[in-house]
Amino acid sequence: MIYFTFDPRPDLKKDLEQFMPEEQIIYERKVDNNHLNEAEILVTYGEDLTPEHMKSMKNLKWIFVASAGIEKMPLAELDETEIIVSNVRGIHKKPMAESVLAHILSYYRSLPAIYAEQRAHNWKRKMPSKELNGATALILGPGAIGSEMGRLLQAFGVNTIGCNRSGKQADYMDEMIAFNQLLDTLPRAEIVLSVLPSTKETKYLLTADHFKAMNPDTLFLNFGRGDLVATNVLIEALQQKEIAYAVCDVFEQEPLPSDSPLYDLENLTVSPHVSSQSSRYLERSFDIFKENYRHYRKGDYDQITNQVNLKNGY
Template structure:
């Protein structure tokens, strides 16, 4: 069996993989080549290099392991037509992303950016506008692996967590659940609104003008899912009209964000360049998911962890 990685794990991660599966022919490259794709039985990729054109070379390919949670850049139709199984690393981002979100929330609540600015100007001032996180309410759109983890951390700080998904069914570390149809009614009670929703047709521009109008003027709005959640013109209007207190954004409709985009300079907006999931342990955690699945695959089993339904987009 030939397994083609389109990225190179560090030697300390690669060597144990080779030792555990001596019967497998592993190929490691930085980037995708059609020549290697023709020979591959299994492809391991971050999901951004495979296209509808290049997949035509993958005549032997039966399984694609995506070392990313997002699959929206992959040629879904072409993959489905060829009957190729796809699995990903859903849940791998929960630790770094939850920590990133909590860091931003605490920084705003405890006026950390203001303190840093005071240090730059060497000004001794106690006029910081500091509030407490305890006894707040957080509305979490998409309480899956990532949303549940940030819910767990927020509950430890005495925050009431309300999850919101399509069905309204229970999710871990949520004190209450609502469905998408109940979203407008839930927003006025939220001090923090966090989205970690994936990119699907249903989530595209899910939040509209009336949703921001329903939020508290002090609300911290955070988008750490996908940039399609809200039309950026609607978001900018809400910020300028002071319908919300803060916007912390890790994702955008078009990335990278252009240097002249108004979000860079609007007050109370934090622009994070889609890095909340970054961690020195990323590939390590990816391989922790890949290895058990590969063990099953070598036995002829296909009930792998995190099998993706490409028709639904996740």
């Protein structure tokens, strides 16, 4: 049995059922222990499984996570089993790269100010616009998503520096550094962009010292995970004008409380974790699932793509 803990659109369900007509497929909007006990394959967004559910996974062989983030899953418990866990790493790269580029261009080309003057019925031609061409962007996490952002930024004449744990070369990066070189490299960048996952190594990676090392005209964007930087550290950096502006799609606490002081900062755009949203999201996810399903049914388990390293958390 294949057990979905969410209910896709009717057209997507029809496509799946035609693709594997011999399978029993159950769709629900919550985790049912009885169905979980019967399931051989579980399809989930990865936010609804608890360690307690592990007791019901008697027949489970493969968990397909229709998301890139897996930090809310019982990773330690899963690591003690032989259950294959795979996700849709990289699926967000198109919509997220477009979202990031839209925010960067909006900031550089003064679009918020232009819109404000229109609402005020003002014809104001003096704007603080500047060119993206020739800027340097430091991209934290140049994997599938970060590399796509690097590709688009390079097309605008931006110099790209990638930063990951090892400093190993990544696509569309003009230069690479490791985490331990970050503090020394930050002063060179006008744009600092993070798409890092949440792991033990990335949690609170950016400290007050890192923001003090940035240029006062830096544009900081966090589109990875909210625990990259503590909320109070981010607020302090923005209030003290240690950086010029920030755009955050993720936050330490989500949903962001309505009384959060972040909403009132004039040099911050609050994006409510929407950068990856796309009408094609599940369509792309299920394309990955169907291809991996073929490998799974043939017993070619090593051919299943995007298998997760449960110890590393990604």
